[in-house]
Amino acid sequence: MQQFLNARLADGTLADLSVSNGRFSAITSAGDGTRAASAVDLDGWLVVPAFVEGHVHLDTSFYGDAWRPHMPCANGFDVRERVAFQARNLAAAAPMAERARNQLELCLGNGSLSMRSHVMVSADVGLKHVECILAVREEYRDWIDIQLVAFPQSGILSSPGTSELMDEALKMGCDLVGGLDPASFDGDVKGHLDAVFGLAEKHGAGIDIHLHDGGSLGLFEIGEIVARTKASGMVGKVAVSHAYALGEVEPDALARAADGLAAASVAIMTNAPGSHAFPPVAALRAAGVTVFGGSDNIRDSWWPYGDGDMLNRANMIGYRSGFYEDRELEDAFDVVTHTGATALGLEGYGLVPGARADFVALKAAHVPEAVVAVPRERAVYRAGRLVARDGKLLGR
Amino acid sequence: MQQFLNARLADGTLADLSVSNGRFSAITSAGDGTRAASAVDLDGWLVVPAFVEGHVHLDTSFYGDAWRPHMPCANGFDVRERVAFQARNLAAAAPMAERARNQLELCLGNGSLSMRSHVMVSADVGLKHVECILAVREEYRDWIDIQLVAFPQSGILSSPGTSELMDEALKMGCDLVGGLDPASFDGDVKGHLDAVFGLAEKHGAGIDIHLHDGGSLGLFEIGEIVARTKASGMVGKVAVSHAYALGEVEPDALARAADGLAAASVAIMTNAPGSHAFPPVAALRAAGVTVFGGSDNIRDSWWPYGDGDMLNRANMIGYRSGFYEDRELEDAFDVVTHTGATALGLEGYGLVPGARADFVALKAAHVPEAVVAVPRERAVYRAGRLVARDGKLLGR
Numbered sequence: 001m002q003q004f005l006n007a008r009l010a011d012g013t014l015a016d017l018s019v020s021n022g023r024f025s026a027i028t029s030a031g032d033g034t035r036a037a038s039a040v041d042l043d044g045w046l047v048v049p050a051f052v053e054g055h056v057h058l059d060t061s062f063y064g065d066a067w068r069p070h071m072p073c074a075n076g077f078d079v080r081e082r083v084a085f086q087a088r089n090l091a092a093a094a095p096m097a098e099r100a101r102n103q104l105e106l107c108l109g110n111g112s113l114s115m116r117s118h119v120m121v122s123a124d125v126g127l128k129h130v131e132c133i134l135a136v137r138e139e140y141r142d143w144i145d146i147q148l149v150a151f152p153q154s155g156i157l158s159s160p161g162t163s164e165l166m167d168e169a170l171k172m173g174c175d176l177v178g179g180l181d182p183a184s185f186d187g188d189v190k191g192h193l194d195a196v197f198g199l200a201e202k203h204g205a206g207i208d209i210h211l212h213d214g215g216s217l218g219l220f221e222i223g224e225i226v227a228r229t230k231a232s233g234m235v236g237k238v239a240v241s242h243a244y245a246l247g248e249v250e251p252d253a254l255a256r257a258a259d260g261l262a263a264a265s266v267a268i269m270t271n272a273p274g275s276h277a278f279p280p281v282a283a284l285r286a287a288g289v290t291v292f293g294g295s296d297n298i299r300d301s302w303w304p305y306g307d308g309d310m311l312n313r314a315n316m317i318g319y320r321s322g323f324y325e326d327r328e329l330e331d332a333f334d335v336v337t338h339t340g341a342t343a344l345g346l347e348g349y350g351l352v353p354g355a356r357a358d359f360v361a362l363k364a365a366h367v368p369e370a371v372v373a374v375p376r377e378r379a380v381y382r383a384g385r386l387v388a389r390d391g392k393l394l395g396r
Numbered sequence: 397m398q399q400f401l402n403a404r405l406a407d408g409t410l411a412d413l414s415v416s417n418g419r420f421s422a423i424t425s426a427g428d429g430t431r432a433a434s435a436v437d438l439d440g441w442l443v444v445p446a447f448v449e450g451h452v453h454l455d456t457s458f459y460g461d462a463w464r465p466h467m468p469c470a471n472g473f474d475v476r477e478r479v480a481f482q483a484r485n486l487a488a489a490a491p492m493a494e495r496a497r498n499q500l501e502l503c504l505g506n507g508s509l510s511m512r513s514h515v516m517v518s519a520d521v522g523l524k525h526v527e528c529i530l531a532v533r534e535e536y537r538d539w540i541d542i543q544l545v546a547f548p549q550s551g552i553l554s555s556p557g558t559s560e561l562m563d564e565a566l567k568m569g570c571d572l573v574g575g576l577d578p579a580s581f582d583g584d585v586k587g588h589l590d591a592v593f594g595l596a597e598k599h600g601a602g603i604d605i606h607l608h609d610g611g612s613l614g615l616f617e618i619g620e621i622v623a624r625t626k627a628s629g630m631v632g633k634v635a636v637s638h639a640y641a642l643g644e645v646e647p648d649a650l651a652r653a654a655d656g657l658a659a660a661s662v663a664i665m666t667n668a669p670g671s672h673a674f675p676p677v678a679a680l681r682a683a684g685v686t687v688f689g690g691s692d693n694i695r696d697s698w699w700p701y702g703d704g705d706m707l708n709r710a711n712m713i714g715y716r717s718g719f720y721e722d723r724e725l726e727d728a729f730d731v732v733t734h735t736g737a738t739a740l741g742l743e744g745y746g747l748v749p750g751a752r753a754d755f756v757a758l759k760a761a762h763v764p765e766a767v768v769a770v771p772r773e774r775a776v777y778r779a780g781r782l783v784a785r786d787g788k789l790l791g792r
Contacts, residue, residue: 275718322671324466
């Protein structure tokens, strides 16, 4: 058994944490129980469950590789043009496994111990990315839990053979079926969703669809996704990433969409982009929608930003959402912790007896302060074992 | 003479820096000259001129004091209501000098060696804030250059006696005349600006006006400020802080306003707020407007955010402006360095022989990387003397 003393909990109290076999066996008021000589004194640092990184692209980051300047699209933003630029960039990059490890260790060092990564599957790249990232996942199995999404970066209908490749990717070990702008990319909302939901049904897999389409078009697609989720018995297993449309429509249209999303337990992922409308976190949460967070791209061909720190992402979500009050800052934090765990369907998440002892100790007095200060002084524990300190991985 | 070797300059080259009497005496290609045994090896770290913090409130931050939860206004955002909440909060806070020192050392530790702070002057607080912050400025004279703005937080016409107090504040040592929403706060654009420009003329002082008023109202006020700046021979000595209106109007109206601002060299300060329209940095710069940056409030009664790090502010300005390309990231950096120095009228700024040896060495390969990565590993030099490392002040 391991003991961690004087952990500051979110309610402000000090607790002692006992861990057996990688799980919390007891959480008691500080000083109440017997203390082992080997106990670790957390010295009043804030202890929170490990962060949930809900959306990254392990295969396409250049983090830790040479700097690759961003190039604009020739004619405004165009997903197809951006995908082509990415292909050129990747051809010149360091080996994928090395780049994936860099990014993964960045996230892990900052305190994310579960992660959902999209991995590109297309006629061009085949299953090469999936093979590589599956192997990297295996390497880090003891360090971080990774869900992989078979992601049709070049569309499904537009890239013949992709559906079959996605089928194979799921057999190989991918956990979820991805999708990409059924309307603007594949030009066939029904066809795209037939493929996505068909694969999910066949494999008993969840779904996570990239949806950049805005305004009424995006809202229509969200409606279609909600309807299919209900019709196919997939309630609680579907997510829509980005869903910019929800940040662009009038309040009454938003309210109807939010009710649908809540009823079908379709989760919404946002990274709180800097210069683009994004889903209104407070309104969606108030309507009962599961809103989770992710870094999205980290220094890749889509943008140069990203630091792999979900605490800083909570800060950004709060900043962009106009969250100033303590309860709002706590909401932003919840997006990257508990609600993230709900969205990913994680087992044994939280600071309760029986839960997995995956936690982060932060130099902050409470959650609101942690969200505004984003202290880099932190210790990351995986199954009770110290795996990173102040952003640096230990023992690899 | 001091020597600093292997400084990475913004153009990627390595240079050796020589400093005499607190100023750069020579900047040569690395290895070209003789090296003193006492030379400091900067080891290829990026060297940039110290950051310019263009807008803080040294008298009202709670940084380093007890946490003071943000309270919303009862009826949406209302400056008057917020000022009253601030007065209640300040009454319970730690001594002002202590809070000012905390904030100042935070900014200094992160690499800002020049700063413009607004300091509240009103019938209620009289000159108490000014007295305190003048004394704190004196304490830190060798560490950081501070410009103080006599800031009418409760209005000028709405708070009788304020104009006389501001007059006194300028005699005492304040450098600039402040202002606050001439229309929405004082209800008299002409009267407010008469007072502000009158005081500036009397004292030969610059002007920095808080302008939250949005849309066409804010634009009207900007037009009035521009007209008076020209008429009173104040070209290059006037700034408008926030200027939200510039982010809210149509392109043609923006273009006209930008031309006026450029012609009168009226500078615009932004902190790139998270959930509010703000001045379009790229468009204004393209029109020749001096855009500078500031933290604005740091953990005070107005919001809980702020970290006193102008490099992170450059990141935020870039993120919020949709700056992805290297040249755009360099623009965001310029806002918190060279253009900031222009806005504040700083003497001897930059990395050139003759300039003051106020610089920051950062663990980054180049400026774009520094802006996206915001490395906390940094060393801050004041007149060639190491004064802070990794955010921590040395030797106080």
